Amino acid sequence: MTMTMQDDISRMTALDVSGLGYSYGARRALDGVSFALRPGRFTALLGPNGAGKSTLFALLTRLFVSGEGKITVAGHDLARSPRAALSRIGVVFQQPTLDLDMSVAANMRYFAALHGISGRDADRRAAEALARLGMQERAAEKVRNLNGGHRRRMEIARALIHAPQVLLLDEPTVGLDFKSRQAIVAHVHDLAQSGLTVFWATHLVDEIRDGDDVVVLHRGKVLAHEPAETLRGDRPLSDVFIAMTAEEGAA
């Protein structure tokens, strides 16, 4: 009963951030950041390098803790019930986090175990998650033998193994060639289409499609949060993005 109520709440707000601030000493990295992600949507966190994207991700995954503001994941306050909140997040970090000498399946199983999933259940979930990313036939391969694009897809599959409600990806296409990049962008858009809430940090506007939501972050502040087509009007998104971040820079 409470479970379904909880689920109802989580369907309304997959990820809710309000008044979030963070400083490195005197440098203000995030200031009054507030937004709520619409569930089942692909939301891009668009910002130039140094905008505070990685800091925001560190706070969302509780690698950092801030005294300012509040983060709620699927109805769970990250500060008050971190474990409930974290179990509903899947994360793909900018930096790869793989055991190169273990197989894809072993990497998946290790991660599943960190979420308390083991045995046949873990194998089934791993197989399903790999299939969603078109990686099922790679399960037995050593990660070292995979190319960059496939490694990334494995990491995305791994982030889905505990069936999270929100998938966070911090510039997941960094260092990949154009084709791999396109494939991953397409795969993750498919995931959003199937009901997952996706939050994708990037500084590359070509990864954003009409129909996506966009949060523009610049110098630690949210400049805009609206659907891509509304944001760009009849101009290319790149022009709008450059104009927005340049104005701020000149001011």
Next chain:
Amino acid sequence: MRLWLTALLAIVRREALRFVHQRSRFLAALVRPLVWLVVFAAGFRAALGLSIIPPYQTYITYEVYILPGLCGMIQLFNGMQSSLSLVYDQEMGSMRLLLTSPLPRWWLLLSKLLAGVAVSILQVYVFLAVAAGFGITVAPLGYVALLPALVISGLMLGSLGLLISSTIRQLENFAGVMNFVIFPMFFLSTALYPLWKMAESSTVLRDICAFNPFTHAVELLRFALYQSLNGWSLLWVCLSFALFFGLALLGYDPAHGMTRRRKGG
């Protein structure tokens, strides 16, 4: 609870697999104490007369004296090695993966610690088997009594490594750990010479040795090998473990520790 055990087992398995993959590391861990036992002890025994001190009841050869110290040395190196791999994990990002698990952080770090202890115990017993091949043995029950002592001393030395890993941010700094942690801890302990021998040269050095938690880890192992318990050393080792682990948890706490000082993009 099953959830917690699942994570623990996975972390131990990962650590064990990594260890098996690194054969050279295993060999180094084995050869180092053997060199001490076979070469150093042979040369040193003539220079050092040992009187009968507890837990020994007869005159012993120097090889027999340093056996527990070398077990401690294996664990000391292993603790530092896991600390090194933790720093590596931080640089490689797999630490992040661990820390975003929904299980409590202290449990994850304790699991990491236990994984290291398991590996160190394996090394110690292989070393003891080789030492037995050289004719340096203790009573069979001594090997059994050693096990719990190894768990406790391993936890203490591992948590020291954990603490160090929470303060070091780069692999390059690790040479400093060798110079400023491993060597002083090993040489200023009862691993190679008993306290009274140390006192003959300097009482200050003796006092430092008596304060050194590694001394007490070694004494705990030494007494256990002879099926007796050194209560004072046990207490000292447990207190050190609590202190090191507590500080390490603080170091890995997102609100206080090293992660906070890291710069983001």
